Structures are given as structure tokens and as C-alpha cells.
Amino acid sequence: MQAIPDIRRQNLRLLIAHRFGGRQVDFARTVGIAQSSYVSRLLSTDGSGGRNLGEELSRKIEIACGLPPFWLDQPQIGLPLDPHAATQRIQHLIGHPAMNQTRHIAKTDDTRIKEIKELAPPSHVLREYPITEGAAQLTLETRQAIHRILHGADDRLLVIIGPCSIHDYDAAMEYARRLQEEKVRHEQDLLVVMRVYFEKPRTTVGWKGLINDPMLDGSYRINEGIRLARKLLHDINDAGVPAATEYLDMITPQYLSDLISWGAIGARTTESQVHRELASGLSCPVGFKNGTDGNIRIAVDAIKAANAPHHFLSVTKAGHSAIVSTMGNEDCHVILRGGKTPNYDAASVDASCQQLSAAGLAQKVMIDFSHANSSKQYQRQMDVGADVSNQLASGDERIFGVMVESHLCAGRQDLIPGQPLTYGQSITDACIDWDNSRELMTLLAEGVRARRLKRTRGE
Numbered sequence: 001m002q003a004i005p006d007i008r009r010q011n012l013r014l015l016i017a018h019r020f021g022g023r024q025v026d027f028a029r030t031v032g033i034a035q036s037s038y039v040s041r042l043l044s045t046d047g048s049g050g051r052n053l054g055e056e057l058s059r060k061i062e063i064a065c066g067l068p069p070f071w072l073d074q075p076q077i078g079l080p081l082d083p084h085a086a087t088q089r090i091q092h093l094i095g096h097p098a099m100n101q102t103r104h105i106a107k108t109d110d111t112r113i114k115e116i117k118e119l120a121p122p123s124h125v126l127r128e129y130p131i132t133e134g135a136a137q138l139t140l141e142t143r144q145a146i147h148r149i150l151h152g153a154d155d156r157l158l159v160i161i162g163p164c165s166i167h168d169y170d171a172a173m174e175y176a177r178r179l180q181e182e183k184v185r186h187e188q189d190l191l192v193v194m195r196v197y198f199e200k201p202r203t204t205v206g207w208k209g210l211i212n213d214p215m216l217d218g219s220y221r222i223n224e225g226i227r228l229a230r231k232l233l234h235d236i237n238d239a240g241v242p243a244a245t246e247y248l249d250m251i252t253p254q255y256l257s258d259l260i261s262w263g264a265i266g267a268r269t270t271e272s273q274v275h276r277e278l279a280s281g282l283s284c285p286v287g288f289k290n291g292t293d294g295n296i297r298i299a300v301d302a303i304k305a306a307n308a309p310h311h312f313l314s315v316t317k318a319g320h321s322a323i324v325s326t327m328g329n330e331d332c333h334v335i336l337r338g339g340k341t342p343n344y345d346a347a348s349v350d351a352s353c354q355q356l357s358a359a360g361l362a363q364k365v366m367i368d369f370s371h372a373n374s375s376k377q378y379q380r381q382m383d384v385g386a387d388v389s390n391q392l393a394s395g396d397e398r399i400f401g402v403m404v405e406s407h408l409c410a411g412r413q414d415l416i417p418g419q420p421l422t423y424g425q426s427i428t429d430a431c432i433d434w435d436n437s438r439e440l441m442t443l444l445a446e447g448v449r450a451r452r453l454k455r456t457r458g459e
Contacts (some may be wrong), residue, residue: 004128008053008072013043015065015072029331031064055223069118120223121319122254129230131258135237139284142242142261145191146285147331149400150364155455156188157392157448158366158401160244160262161437162195164412164429166210169232170422172196175408176236178434182441183241184356189445189452193261194241195403199248200428201268207415211252216415216427226255233259238316249316250274253282260284264403267291267337267371271298279306281326287366287401288333294339294372296352300359300431303332331363335403338372344384346391366401372430378405378412378430385440395454404440407431 016039020027022288028036075453110116131139148154161179166172176194183192199209203313207213214225233243233256242261247253248269257263263282267289269275279286279302288302314324336343336352343352344367353363367373367388374380381404391399408424412432421427432440 002075003055004073004124005074007109008058008420010078011072011074011076012053012061014076015061015067016043019065025453030059070120073124074432105337117223119251119319120226121317122315123317123319125227125255126228126258126317128276129234131234132238135234135259137239138240138242139259139261142191142193143284143331146193146262149191149329150285150333152397154191155397155448155452156191156192157193157399157444158262159196159404159441159444160193160264160366160401161404161406161441162244163197163407164195164370164405164426164431165197166214166232167207167427168421168423169228171408172232173235173239174239174424175434176239178408180240182438186441186445189448190441192241192441193244194222194236195245195405196233196243196248198225198256199246199252201248201266203379207359209248217417226252226385230259232255238281247275247278247286250278253278254315254317257282257284263298264335265289265302270302273305274312276302276305277310277312277326279307279332280310280328282329285331285333286329287333289335289337290343290352292339292340292372294341294343294345296334296355298335299334300355300361303334304359306332332401333338333362333366335366335368336373337368337370337403338374340372342373342375342384344373344388346367346396349391349396349398363398364400365374365398366403367399369401370403370405376429378410380433381405381432382436382440385443389443389447392444393397393454395451395459397451397455402444404437405429405431406434406437406440408434410436 016022016024016027024039025036028039062069062071105304109252145154146158149156149158162174162175179192179194186192197209198211200207207216211225211229212222213220214228215221236243237259243259244264245256245263246259246264246266247306248266261284263284263286263288265275265279265288270288270291286306288299290296290299309328310326311322314322316322334352334356336348342348349365352365356363369381369384370378373384388399388402407426410431412426412428412430413422415427
């Protein structure tokens, strides 16, 4: 498979040969390149030139030459209609009586839209960062292990742990490397999966995540955000750490889902029909959080909906609108995240499992140590963890997983323009630090071993 720089270089040669008669000077003048010698370097076959034809210059060339968006990134056999000829054709159509009838109709569409930019098709991004054999195997094996845990065939505890949100590639990779050691250390008792969240639902407004604003400056370079998110997932999986994420947008799964071992639907979107439909077609297990008010019923309904087949609108890997038909997802479950009051305690677990049983669903729950269960006090995740570990040690088989918000440094920080950020500290919800994270995983592993021993003894 050709690399993007090589495809761009070949297409640039095609463009200059057929649109400009091979005259590099004319091409340079059209595009706004000051020196035609720079064009020669772009066309160089020694490998150095191709890297110069980057994302920004490629898009500039396409606009200047009247080419479709991302034309340079796709293998071509010819050129689209010349812009001058296209203009003549449009002018001819405008003169047609059928066109004249609609020329004075009031504008009713896109009246509040400031700008629309083309989004790189998923296939382009996947070609830039293809899944490796090792990452594919890790993702598949982790999904299968979660399935076994969820259905009672594996007595380990699933632990989704990591930053509230990802904003720094380097810090995320350092966290992943540390987590890989803990994953191996506890592999007999815990299935550790890194929380890698790129999209953040906001109650009102605020930074919406790495995909939406990767530069953290309000520039909203979403094409770059998607590429950075995929690169990070690619590298985390290659480091031997499986990844979990929250699905918020309906298009991003086509760019990222092959590298995701477990997915979440948040408290604000669990009741959303389109998210339930999405979950029914995802290849990974999916957790639905209870509502922000603590309502478990909406999560129960979501699980039942996602278990069933659906038909809905989406996009293909090529970026075309499509009708998707799903088979249903048997690996969906509830996440207890608290509401008006916490719901991690034994009584709350009992009440939740009763609702699951009444709905004909398996009595299996994941407990979120953060959010309303910690009363928004990140240090209390340690207290919640101790309580859950005790429930495990008492023999409770219904708790199959937990979720922890953790980072290299404790707490959180505000994102202030022009101000440097503390490395390894969250810019969204506050997190426990690395030392506490290791302590918490050790505590949970102890609870799992005690539960296993209790079952072995028949107690």
C-alpha cells in the first residue's frame, strides 16, 4: 500500500503535466509558491521532497487548482473537469429556464452556519496509521477476555483506568508505559485497560476534547485531532496496553473503533437513540452509565435496545453516507456512576441488580469510582475503591469491573490561554496520581483473590 507522501507526489506530477503542460513556473504562480525550484524539490524522488508536501500545502494546492478536497491524497488516473470549463457549464445551466425559476427563492438552508470544511475520509486516516498485527491481536484478545468476565467464565476484575481526558500525547504515552507494567503485574487478578478519552460531553460549554481542539487554543483543527487520536491509539496498543474510550460523536468510530477494546456511553447520552443504535453495531463490549440523576432504568433500557439489531444512517470508510444494519451487541452492561447520591455501596448494587434481573438481564455491574460516586472529590476514589474491594472479598460476583480516573499527577488544572500546563495533570475532571493508582490496583487485586478463595472453599 502506497504511503500518502508518495501518492501526493505522483498526483502532483499528474496535475502539473496535464493542467499546466509540464510548466512548473505556471503551477508555482497559480498556487502562490515564490520559487519554482521549490516545486522541483516537491517532485523529488529521493524521499525528502514528499515530506515537504504536507497537509496544509496539499489543501492549498487543491483549492488553488479547483480540485476536490483530498484529491491529492487518493490514487488518480486522470484530472477532474478544468475549473474554467466547469464555470462555463454552470453558467449555461443558470441560463436554462428551469434554473431561472428558482433564482429568487429565499435562502432557508445553513442560515446559522459560519463555515463547512471537508473532513478527511476514514480510509485516508487508516492508511496513514494502519493497525499492526500486534495491536489487532491485543484488541481482539482483550475484547474476548472482557466477554468472558462479563459472562462469568473469567473471575478477574476488569479495570478501566486512566486520565479523565487526553490532551497531551507524551503524557499519555508515559502513562501507558507505566500502566503496562502494572497490567503484567496483576494479570492473574485484573484485566487492566487504559482509559483513552478523546471526546468530552459538556454541561454547557468548554474544551470538548483532543479531536475537537487538538491545539487547545480554539482553532478546532479536527482533521489533525482525528489523526492524532488514531496515532495515539496505535502507539498505546503497540506498547501492549489495550484501550477504552467513550463514544460521543457518531462519525469518529469509523476512524478509531478497530483499536478500541471497550467502549462507554456516557450518562448524558445513554438515553439517546442514536447512541444505542451505535452500540448495537460496535465490535467491542459497551457500558452504559446510569443517568446523571442516578436513574438506572435508562441504562437498563439502553442495554436491551443495544442487544437488538438496528438500521441507521452513518458513513462508510470512504466517507460516503450509508445505511448501516447491525446484528446487536450481547456484551453491553450498566455502569454505576452515582447520581443525587452515590450508588457504589452493597445496598445500591443489590437494588441495581434487582432491576437488571427484572428486565431479564444478567446481574453484572461496573462501578465508576469517580463522578457522583466520589461526590466530585477525586481523593474519595480511594475510599470507594476500598469499599468495592471489601465487597469483592465478601464474595460478590456481580461486580465484574470498575472505572478509575487517574493521571501522572493528582488534581486538575485550568486551561488558560498563554499559560503553560503542568505535565501529566488533567485539564478536565480531577484525577488521583500514579502512586495512588498503583495502590488502588493492588487493593482491588487483593479483593479479587479473596473472592476467588471464598468461592474455592464453597463459602
